[in-house]
Amino acid sequence: MTRRLYYDDCYLAEFRARVVEAAGERVYLEATAFYPTSGGQPFDAGTIGGAAVVDVVDEGERVAHLVSGPVETGEVACRVDWGRRFDHMQQHSGQHLLSAVLVDLYGIPTVSFHLGGEASTIDVEAVALEQAQIAAVERRVNEIVFENRPVTIAYQHASEEAGLRKASDREGILRIVSIEGLDRSACGGTHVRATGEIGAVVLRKTEKIRAQTRIEFLCGGRAVRRARADFEALSRIARVFSAPLDETPALVAAQMEKLQETDKQRRRLATELAQARGRELYGATAPDAAGLRRHLRRVASGGIDDDLRAEAQSFTAGSGAVFLAVLEEPRAVLLAVSADSGWHAGNLMKPVLARLGGRGGGSATLAQGSVPSAEGLAEIAALIENA
Numbered sequence: 001m002t003r004r005l006y007y008d009d010c011y012l013a014e015f016r017a018r019v020v021e022a023a024g025e026r027v028y029l030e031a032t033a034f035y036p037t038s039g040g041q042p043f044d045a046g047t048i049g050g051a052a053v054v055d056v057v058d059e060g061e062r063v064a065h066l067v068s069g070p071v072e073t074g075e076v077a078c079r080v081d082w083g084r085r086f087d088h089m090q091q092h093s094g095q096h097l098l099s100a101v102l103v104d105l106y107g108i109p110t111v112s113f114h115l116g117g118e119a120s121t122i123d124v125e126a127v128a129l130e131q132a133q134i135a136a137v138e139r140r141v142n143e144i145v146f147e148n149r150p151v152t153i154a155y156q157h158a159s160e161e162a163g164l165r166k167a168s169d170r171e172g173i174l175r176i177v178s179i180e181g182l183d184r185s186a187c188g189g190t191h192v193r194a195t196g197e198i199g200a201v202v203l204r205k206t207e208k209i210r211a212q213t214r215i216e217f218l219c220g221g222r223a224v225r226r227a228r229a230d231f232e233a234l235s236r237i238a239r240v241f242s243a244p245l246d247e248t249p250a251l252v253a254a255q256m257e258k259l260q261e262t263d264k265q266r267r268r269l270a271t272e273l274a275q276a277r278g279r280e281l282y283g284a285t286a287p288d289a290a291g292l293r294r295h296l297r298r299v300a301s302g303g304i305d306d307d308l309r310a311e312a313q314s315f316t317a318g319s320g321a322v323f324l325a326v327l328e329e330p331r332a333v334l335l336a337v338s339a340d341s342g343w344h345a346g347n348l349m350k351p352v353l354a355r356l357g358g359r360g361g362g363s364a365t366l367a368q369g370s371v372p373s374a375e376g377l378a379e380i381a382a383l384i385e386n387a
Helices: 082-106 131-147 220-241 245-284 306-315 345-355 374-386
Strands: 014-023 026-029 046-048 051-058 063-067 074-080 110-115 120-124 151-157 173-179 183-186 201-209 212-219 293-301 321-329 331-337 359-362 366-370
Touching: 082 110, 082 120, 082 131, 082 173, 082 183, 082 201, 082 212, 082 220, 131 201, 201 220, 212 220, 220 245, 245 306, 293 306, 293 374, 306 321, 306 331, 306 366, 321 374, 331 345, 331 374, 345 359, 345 366, 345 374
Parallel strands: 293 321
Antiparallel strands: 014 026, 014 074, 026 063, 046 051, 046 074, 051 063, 110 120, 120 212, 151 173, 173 183, 201 212, 321 331, 331 366, 359 366
C-alpha cells in the first residue's frame, strides 16, 4: 500500500521515499506526494531520482509513477513540480468554492468537474443560467476569496453525519475538505490553506450540455494571465479603430451592421447581374429543331451557388428553355426548365441520379443533385442534350 503524503500536506513538494518496486517505466514508492489523476484533477509532474514523472496512476491500494528513465532502488529524492501543483490547488479549491456558492445562492448542485490544461469546467443541474446569476455568483465567490477563509482537511467516518454538500458513496474514513462557514466536501484532491490563495476567480462562459449547463472558470494565476491576454487583444482592436478601449464594442457593433448591409447590397447586385446574364444568354441562344433553347454550362469547381441558380432561372423564364449546369468538383448537376418546355425537372433528374448512385431531386422547373463519378456527369449531360 502506498502512503499518500498529499492527503495531510498539500504543500509538500520535496521529499525522500523508498522505491519498493520498479517494473519498466512504472515505479512504486513506499510513500508519495505525487497526486494521481482522480476526481477531475490531473496528475502531478516532477522527478523521482532524477527521472521525469510523466504520469501518476491510482491503482487503488497503490500509486504507480510512470517515469521517463530508470530509477535506482532504495531511497530516492523526489520533487513535485510546484508550479503545476499549486495551479491545480488553486483551480480545485476554486471549484469547491464556486460549487458551494451556486448551491448557497440558487440551490444549483454541481454534477461533475474537469480541470483542464487551460481552463476548468463544472457541469451543473440547470438548463440555463442568466447573465445576472453568473455575475452574482462570480461576485460572491470573489468576496469569499477576499475574506481569506480557512480551508481545512479533516477525517470522519462515513457512518457519521458529516453535513456534506454532496453525499459520498464511499465507506469507511472520509477525507473532508472544508471552507469555513460555507462548505464541507468529501475529496481526495490537493487544496490551498485559505480562500485568499485561490486568487481571483473569473467565470468565462456557459454552454448548454443536454439538460445541464457547463461553466468555464479560471482561478488565480490562470485568471491573471487570461485577463492580461484579453486586455492586450482588446487593446489591439481599439488601436485599429483609433478609439479608447471602452468605446470599441459600440464601434465594432456599428461596423458589423454596416458590413451586413453592404453584404446584402452585394448579394442583391450579384443576383441582378446573374439574372441579366441569363436574359442575355437566352437572347443569344437559338432554338433547336424541337423549338427549345438549350444551354450546357460546365463549371470546374465551386459548387451550385445562388448566382448560378439565378442565372439558370432567368434563362428559363423565357419560353421553351432548358439550362443544365455540370460541376466537376464537387460533382453535381443543376437543371432548370421553363414551365412550357414539356419537361418536369424533378421527375427527370431523380431516377437518373438514383441509377447513377447519386442523390437529389427538385420541383417541376428546378432540380439539382450530386453524382459520384465523372462518367455519370457525362451521361447526364448527353441525356439532356439529346432529349
